Amino acid sequence: MQENLVIVESPAKAKTIEKFLGNDFKVMSSYGHIRDLKKKEISIDLDKLSPNYEIPDEKQKLVADLKAKAKKAKQVWLASDEDREGEAISWHLCEVLGLDESVTNRIVFHEITKPAILAAIEHPRHIDMNLVNAQQARRVLDRLVGFKLSPVLWRKVKPSLSAGRVQSVAVRLIVERERDIQAFHSESYFRVHALFTMSANGSEAEVKAELDTRFKTHEEALAFLEKCKDSTFEVSSVSKKPLKRVPAPPFTTSTLQQEAARKLGFSVSQTMMVAQRLYENGYITYMRTDSVNLSKLCLATSKEEVTNLYGKEYSQVRNFHTKTKGAQEAHEAIRPTDMSATTINGVAQEKRLYELIWKRTAASQMSDAKIEKTTVEISLSNASSKSRKDKSKYLFIANGEVITFDGFLKVYRESTDDEDNGNEEFSHVLPDIHEGDILQRKEISAIERFSQGPIRYTEASLVHKLEELGIGRPSTYAPTISTIQQREYVQKGDKKGEERTFTIDTLQGENMVTKTKKEIVGNEKGKLLPTDIGIVVNDFLMQNFPNIMDYHFTANIEEEFDSIAAGKSEWNSVIRGFYQHFEPEVENVINARSEHKAGERKVGVEPKTGRPVYAKIGRFGPVIQIGDADDNRKPEFAQIPSDKSMETITIEEALELFKLPRTVGLFEGIPVVIGKGKFGPYIMHDRKYVSLPKTEDPMKVTLETAISLINEKRQQDKERHLKTFEENPKMEILNGRYGPYIVYDDKNYRIPKTLHSKVKDLTYQECMDIVEKSKK
DNA sequence: CAGTGAGCGAGCTTCCGCTTGACTT
Numbered sequence: 043m044q045e046n047l048v049i050v051e052s053p054a055k056a057k058t059i060e061k062f063l064g065n066d067f068k069v070m071s072s073y074g075h076i077r078d079l080k081k082k083e084i085s086i087d088l089d090k091l092s093p094n095y096e097i098p099d100e101k102q103k104l105v106a107d108l109k110a111k112a113k114k115a116k117q118v119w120l121a122s123d124e125d126r127e128g129e130a131i132s133w134h135l136c137e138v139l140g141l142d143e144s145v146t147n148r149i150v151f152h153e154i155t156k157p158a159i160l161a162a163i164e165h166p167r168h169i170d171m172n173l174v175n176a177q178q179a180r181r182v183l184d185r186l187v188g189f190k191l192s193p194v195l196w197r198k199v200k201p202s203l204s205a206g207r208v209q210s211v212a213v214r215l216i217v218e219r220e221r222d223i224q225a226f227h228s229e230s231y232f233r234v235h236a237l238f239t240m241s242a243n244g245s246e247a248e249v250k251a252e253l254d255t256r257f258k259t260h261e262e263a264l265a266f267l268e269k270c271k272d273s274t275f276e277v278s279s280v281s282k283k284p285l286k287r288v289p290a291p292p293f294t295t296s297t298l299q300q301e302a303a304r305k306l307g308f309s310v311s312q313t314m315m316v317a318q319r320l321y322e323n324g325y326i327t328y329m330r331t332d333s334v335n336l337s338k339l340c341l342a343t344s345k346e347e348v349t350n351l352y353g354k355e356y357s358q359v360r361n362f363h364t365k366t367k368g369a370q371e372a373h374e375a376i377r378p379t380d381m382s383a384t385t386i387n388g389v390a391q392e393k394r395l396y397e398l399i400w401k402r403t404a405a406s407q408m409s410d411a412k413i414e415k416t417t418v419e420i421s422l423s424n425a426s427s428k429s430r431k432d433k434s435k436y437l438f439i440a441n442g443e444v445i446t447f448d449g450f451l452k453v454y455r456e457s458t459d460d461e462d463n464g465n466e467e468f469s470h471v472l473p474d475i476h477e478g479d480i481l482q483r484k485e486i487s488a489i490e491r492f493s494q495g496p497i498r499y500t501e502a503s504l505v506h507k508l509e510e511l512g513i514g515r516p517s518t519y520a521p522t523i524s525t526i527q528q529r530e531y532v533q534k535g536d537k538k539g540e541e542r543t544f545t546i547d548t549l550q551g552e553n554m555v556t557k558t559k560k561e562i563v564g565n566e567k568g569k570l571l572p573t574d575i576g577i578v579v580n581d582f583l584m585q586n587f588p589n590i591m592d593y594h595f596t597a598n599i600e601e602e603f604d605s606i607a608a609g610k611s612e613w614n615s616v617i618r619g620f621y622q623h624f625e626p627e628v629e630n631v632i633n634a635r636s637e638h639k640a641g642e643r644k645v646g647v648e649p650k651t652g653r654p655v656y657a658k659i660g661r662f663g664p665v666i667q668i669g670d671a672d673d674n675r676k677p678e679f680a681q682i683p684s685d686k687s688m689e690t691i692t693i694e695e696a697l698e699l700f701k702l703p704r705t706v707g708l709f710e711g712i713p714v715v716i717g718k719g720k721f722g723p724y725i726m727h728d729r730k731y732v733s734l735p736k737t738e739d740p741m742k743v744t745l746e747t748a749i750s751l752i753n754e755k756r757q758q759d760k761e762r763h764l765k766t767f768e769e770n771p772k773m774e775i776l777n778g779r780y781g782p783y784i785v786y787d788d789k790n791y792r793i794p795k796t797l798h799s800k801v802k803d804l805t806y807q808e809c810m811d812i813v814e815k816s817k818k
Numbered sequence: 819c820a821g822t823g824a825g826c827g828a829g830c831t832t833c834c835g836c837t838t839g840a841c842t843t
Contacts, residue, residue: 051836051837052836052837052838053837053838054838071837071838072836072837073836073837073838073839074835074836074837074838075835075836075837076836078835078836079833082832084832084833100839122836123836126835127835127836128836130835130836131836131837177835180834180835181833181834181835183833183834184833184834184835185832185833185834186833187833187834188832188833188834189832189833190832190833191832191833192831192832192833193831193832195832196830196831196832201830201831202830202831202832203831203832204831204832204833205832205833206832206833206834207833207834208833208834209833209834318838322838330836330837514834514835515834515835515836517834517835517836517837518834518835518836521834521835522834525833661827703824717823717824718823719822719823719824721821721822721823722823724822724823726823726824731821731822731823733821733822733823776820777820778819778820778821780819780820781820783819783820785820790819790820792819792820
C-alpha cells in the first residue's frame with residue numbers, strides 16, 4: 043500500500059510524475075479547482091463580503107475518491123501549480139479533504155522533469171495563506187463585477203447579456219478600433235520607383251531604387267518625372283553595415299495562438315484543442331502558460347539536436363525572460379518534451395502544430411542571423427543648366443540585403459500581422475556598385491498610394507492586445523473570444539473591400555504614360571466586427587462604469603492582489619474598498635429613470651403622420667420603432683437587417699423596412715402577402731411560402747405574377763412526391779433540386795445515378811437497401 | 819446539397835480561472 047499521495051491539477055501531469063517517483067507514491071489529479079462560488083447565485087455575503095463555496099455536482103465523485111485515498115495515505119503532498127490559483131486549489135483541497143495544514147506538505151515545481159520533481163520533494167513547505175487570499179480577492183471581485191453589472195444590462199439593454207472585467211474590455215477594444223477606422227480618412231500620395239541599369243563585369247545589371255521623398259500631389263510627381271528626362275543619375279554613396287536578427291523566445295499560449303493563426307490558419311480555440319491532444323499524448327509540455335522559460339534538460343537536448351542537425355556554429359544556448367505584465371510563470375514555455383523528435387505520429391493538424399512548436403523551440407536555441415545591409419544613394423543632376431551641375435535635393439535609395447549567416451532563420455521565421463499593402467520591399471541583391479558609377483534609367487514611375495488606416499482585430503491579434511494590457515490568463519483567452527461572440531457583441535466576419543482607382547505615371551525613354559488602374563482595398567476576412575448590441579453595451583458601460591472599463595483597471599487591481607500576496611494588505615478590506623464605491627454606482631444606474639433606452643437614436647420623422655422614428659435595441663435585437671409608447675396609436679416595430687447598423691441607418695432605409703410585408707390582393711379568397719425573411723423575399727398565401735425569384739422586385743410584384751408563382755410551386759410540390767410505400771409511411775421518394783432522392787425517417791439518402799431513370803419502379807426493399815448501405 | 823420564413827410573452831439569463839469528459843453525429 044502506498045504511503046504517499048501526491049495531488050496535481052492535470053491528469054496527464056499525474057501520469058508523468060508517477061513515473062518519476064517510486065512505488066511509494068500514488069499521484070492523483072484534482073482536475074483544476076474542486077470548489078467554487080455557487081453557479082446560479084452571487085454566493086457572497088454582501089455585508090461581510092465573504093465567499094460561500096460549494097463543490098459542484100460533477101466534482102462530488104472525484105472529491106469522494108480523493109478523500110478516501112487521502113485518509114489511507116500517511117503523507118499527502120499538494121503539488122498544484124505555483125501561482126495564485128494553484129495555491130488556492132491546494133487550500134481548498136485541505137479544507138474539503140479535512141487535511142491538517144500543519145502536517146500536509148505543499149510542493150511546487152516549474153517543470154515536469156525528474157530532477158525538478160525530486161528536488162521539490164526535498165523541500166516541502168506549507169500553504170501560503172497570503173497567496174490564497176489574493177486568489178479569493180480575485181475570485182470575489184470578478185463575481186461582484188460580473189453578477190452586479192450583468193443584471194443592469196438585462197434591465198437597461200436586453201436580457202441575457204453579460205459584462206465582466208475581461209470580456210467588456212475585449213469588446214471595448216473592438217468597438218473603438220471600428221470607430222477609429224470610421225474616423226480615418228485615407229490620403230493619397232505618390233511614391234517614385236526607379237529601375238536603373240548599369241554594366242557590371244561586362245553584363246548588364248539592374249538596380250531598383252525608391253525616391254527618398256513621397257509627393258503629395260499628382261502635379262508634383264509629374265513635374266519630378268519631367269525633370270528626370272534629362273537628368274543624370276550618379277551613385278553618390280555606398281554604405282554597408284552589418285545587421286543581426288535574434289530569434290523569438292519559445293512559445294507561450296498567446297504567441298502560439300498568434301503564430302498558429304498566421305502560419306497554419308488555426309482559430310484560437312482550434313489551436314488549444316490540438317495542443318491539448320499533443321500534451322495528453324506526451325509530445326509537448328503544458329499548453330496554458332505565460333512563461334518563456336526552458337528547463338535545463340531542454341536546453342541541453344536542444345543544443346545537442348541543433349549541433350547534430352545544423353552544426354556547432356548554429357547552436358547558441360539562450361535563456362529568455364518574460365516581459366509580460368502580470369505573468370505568473372507556473373510552468374515552462376510550450377516546447378516538445380523530446381527535442382530529438384522532429385516529427386510525431388498523429389493527424390495532420392497535430393503534426394503541423396508540433397512541427398511549429400519544434401521549430402520555434404529549436405530556433406530559440408540557435409545563433410543570430412547575420413545580414414549585410416547595403417544602402418546606395420543615387421543623386422540626380424540636371425544637365426540642362428549650363429553653368430554648373432544643378433544637383434537635385436532628391437535622392438534615390440537602393441537597399442540590398444545579403445544574409446551572410448542564416449543562423450536561426452534556417453528553421454524558423456516569425457510572422458507579423460502587417461498587411462501587405464502592395465508595398466513591395468525594395469530590398470534585393472545589388473550588383474557590385476561603387477561611388478561615382480553612372481546609372482542609366484530604364485523606367486521611372488510615380489505610383490499613387492494611400493495612407494493606411496487602423497486594421498481590425500483578428501482573434502489572435504486581440505489575444506495579443508489583451509496580453510499586452512495584462513488582461514485575462516492563458517486559460518481564458520480562447521473562452522473569452524467565444525463568449526463575446528456568443529453574446530453577439532462581436533461577429534467574426536468578412537468586410538468587403540471597396541474599389542479604388544489610382545494613377546500610375548511611367549517615364550520610359552522620352553515617353554511619359556499616365557494610366558488609371560483599379561484595385562480592391564480593405565478586403566478583410568475573419569476579422570472581429572462589433573454588432574449594434576456590442577456598440578450599445580460598450581457605450582452604456584463606458585458612460586456609467588468608466589473605471590471598470592479602464593484599460594488599466596486590471597493592472598491596477600493586480601497591484602492590490604500582489605500586495606495581499608505579499609502580506610501587506612488584508613484581502614477583505616481591499617474588496618471592501620472596491621465594493622464601497624462600486625455598489626452605489628450600480629444602484630444609481632439601475633434606479634435612474636431615463637426617457638430613452640440605452641443606445642436609442644431618433645432617426646427622423648414619418649412624413650405621413652409626423653410620428654418620431656427611433657433606432658434602438660429591442661427585446662430580440664436592433665429594431666426601428668415608429669411612434670412613442672405613450673401615444674394613442676400603438677408603436678410599430680421592424681427588425682433592422684444585419685447589413686444595416688443602428689448608428690448609420692437613414693430615415694429612408696428605416697421607413698423602407700415597413701413597406702413589407704404588404705398585401706397585394708386576394709387569391710381564392712385568401713390574402714396574398716409579400717414578405718421578407720432571412721432567406722430573401724417570399725410570397726405567403728394560405729400559410730404556405732413561395733420564394734420570390736431574384737428578378738422580381740418585392741415592392742412591385744403584382745397579384746397576377748404572385749398567383750402564377752403560387753401555382754408553379756403547387757405543381758412542383760405535386761411532382762415532388764414521386765413514390766410512397768404502403769409498407770412504411772416513413773419511406774418516400776422525392777424529387778429535389780438535384781434529382782430524385784430517398785427520405786427515410788426524416789433523413790435524406792442519395793439514389794445512385796444509374797437508377798435515376800427507373801426510380802418509380804424501385805421497391806420498398808430496394809430503397810431500404812440503399813438506406814442501409816449509406817449508413818455504413 | 820435536397821427547404822427554410824410570423825406570432826403569444828413564462829421564466830431565465832450573468833463573472834473569471836483552474837481542469838477534462840461523454841450525450842453518440
